Amino acid sequence: MKTTLPPRGSGRRPLLALMVMISLSPLANAGATSSDFGRMFPYLPAFQPADSLLIELAASMRDPNLPANDNPDAVPSGFTYIGQFLDHDITLDTTLLGNATINVTSMTNGRTPRLDLDSMYGGALTGSPELYDTSGHFKFSSPHGFPDLQRISTGQALLPEGRNDENLLIAQIHILLQRFHNQFIDAGHPFAQAQQMTRWHYQWLIVHDFLPEIVGQETVDRFLTHNGNDKPAMHYQFYRPGNPNRPMMPVEFSAAAYRFGHSMVRLAYVMPSGSTVKTQVFNLSGNDLHGSRPIPSNLKMGFANFFDLEGIPAPPGRNISRKIDSLISGSLFNLPIGPVIPNEPINVTSLPERNLLRGKRLGLPAYQDVAWALGISPYTNTQLGLTDPAWGGKAPLWFGILKESELAENGARLGPTGRAIVAEVVLGLIDLDKTSYFSSPQPWAPDDGEFHISTLLRSVGDL
Numbered sequence: 001m002k003t004t005l006p007p008r009g010s011g012r013r014p015l016l017a018l019m020v021m022i023s024l025s026p027l028a029n030a031g032a033t034s035s036d037f038g039r040m041f042p043y044l045p046a047f048q049p050a051d052s053l054l055i056e057l058a059a060s061m062r063d064p065n066l067p068a069n070d071n072p073d074a075v076p077s078g079f080t081y082i083g084q085f086l087d088h089d090i091t092l093d094t095t096l097l098g099n100a101t102i103n104v105t106s107m108t109n110g111r112t113p114r115l116d117l118d119s120m121y122g123g124a125l126t127g128s129p130e131l132y133d134t135s136g137h138f139k140f141s142s143p144h145g146f147p148d149l150q151r152i153s154t155g156q157a158l159l160p161e162g163r164n165d166e167n168l169l170i171a172q173i174h175i176l177l178q179r180f181h182n183q184f185i186d187a188g189h190p191f192a193q194a195q196q197m198t199r200w201h202y203q204w205l206i207v208h209d210f211l212p213e214i215v216g217q218e219t220v221d222r223f224l225t226h227n228g229n230d231k232p233a234m235h236y237q238f239y240r241p242g243n244p245n246r247p248m249m250p251v252e253f254s255a256a257a258y259r260f261g262h263s264m265v266r267l268a269y270v271m272p273s274g275s276t277v278k279t280q281v282f283n284l285s286g287n288d289l290h291g292s293r294p295i296p297s298n299l300k301m302g303f304a305n306f307f308d309l310e311g312i313p314a315p316p317g318r319n320i321s322r323k324i325d326s327l328i329s330g331s332l333f334n335l336p337i338g339p340v341i342p343n344e345p346i347n348v349t350s351l352p353e354r355n356l357l358r359g360k361r362l363g364l365p366a367y368q369d370v371a372w373a374l375g376i377s378p379y380t381n382t383q384l385g386l387t388d389p390a391w392g393g394k395a396p397l398w399f400g401i402l403k404e405s406e407l408a409e410n411g412a413r414l415g416p417t418g419r420a421i422v423a424e425v426v427l428g429l430i431d432l433d434k435t436s437y438f439s440s441p442q443p444w445a446p447d448d449g450e451f452h453i454s455t456l457l458r459s460v461g462d463l
């Protein structure tokens with residue numbers, strides 16, 4: 001089935017702690033069907049180094065913020081937040097860090113294991129009527145003359161997935177996808193068709209734009225081929241989803257491999273078009289990009305600063321992702337308690353520390369064991385820079401995947417271990433979803449077979 005993109009400009013409309021934020025979010029999880037977590041390598045032993053080693057390692061990961069740490073392939077920063085948006089569409093573990101346990105099958109995934117934008121649609125017209133007007137458009141507020149999320153008096157957005165208002169970058173990616181849906185309604189499509197077209201174009205972008213940047217086209221091609229009729233065919237290697245109607249989310253993906261994106265986050269970004277002023281993601285003064293508030297006019301995203309757009313020269317304020325390496329931006333070492341992480345008896349505000357401690361609590365296997373299981377010859381601890389014998393020659397999975405990307409790919413994309421896990425799980429989730437474009441009875445492609453982020457931006461009139 002092919003569907004024409006709505007004509008440009010047709011009827012355009014003017015447009016708190018992980019747990020705390022989610023529980024306070026007025027529409028948290030509306031319409032979501034929960035699913036399960038599980039393991040991709042259940043036969044590998046849990047790697048359990050001392051907490052003190054992990055805490056020391058996390059502290060050593062602070063990025064000195066040098067230009068040399070920009071992605072050498074100049075991957076534009078918009079992909080970082082497309083990546084975070086995708087994370088929030090498929091995986092949500094609300095367990096406090098202090099309560100995380102090795103018994104991962106007792107954990108519930110608060111999101112559907114599908115690239116179905118449940119984070120945006122919630123329960124659709126009947127389950128989340130607050131989100132829509134009578135025609136099926138997403139409703140917006142417009143406090144500063146451009147489309148913003150609907151917000152309650154505290155500034156918090158009315159969202160099925162509160163994390164999409166955690167910073168002003170992901171909030172604006174969310175709004176972009178909502179506006180894309182509205183274009184289909186403006187063009188006369190019924191709600192269900194507008195929803196399906198929005199989902200399918202988004203899935204297409206993930207397969208054709210996002211994954212090739214992050215894992216490389218050859219890795220996409222290893223898992224996904226097309227028959228003569230252009231019908232996608234998935235080749236599974238290690239992901240065993242369990243019940244195919246309720247695929248499990250592997251913790252090796254959610255707690256390690258897919259957290260590669262934390263390394264792509266910059267310290268600061270140039271936000272509006274025509275500017276060169278950088279604003280930090282988070283800082284202690286709050287003069288930053290924290291969310292849960294109306295988007296200030298001076299922090300509206302100029303998309304040419306965040307994506308390569310055909311026919312538009314890169315502006316002076318263009319933001320390049322950080323390398324995917326073993327360094328993490330200083331912004332992520334002091335996460336705001338309340339809007340971003342929960343207030344716990346012991347607050348861990350450093351994201352690298354949270355990732356490493358959670359990985360241990362969830363019983364993740366070591367990087368080297370996972371690499372061997374995938375048939376990849378891993379880097380040794382000496383090569384990874386972990387010289388303390390207390391590591392016992394093994395490295396935490398998240399750290400190993402980041403450092404491998406740095407050593408094997410100069411941080412331009414994921415290394416062999418990370419890309420094998422990320423590509424197989426993301427493509428597998430699209431494949432297992434019987435409503436995705438892979439499952440369309442007639443092979444589906446966007447109208448001219450070409451659809452990129454610039455096509456999407458043009459269609460909503462933001463270029």
Ligand code: HEM
Nearest residue numbers: 080083084087091092093254258259261262265340354358
């Ligand atoms: C400013 C940007 C970001 C912030 C502030 C942020 C913050 C966080 C926090 C606080 C957690 C929970 C940590 C824990 O308690 O274990 C988390 C989890 C996670 N993050 Fe990020 N993150 C950001 C960007 C990204 C990006 C770009 C990606 C991937 C491309 C990503 C992937 C993930 C994944 C997969 C999880 C686990 C989700 C779950 O299963 O609940 N994040 N992030």
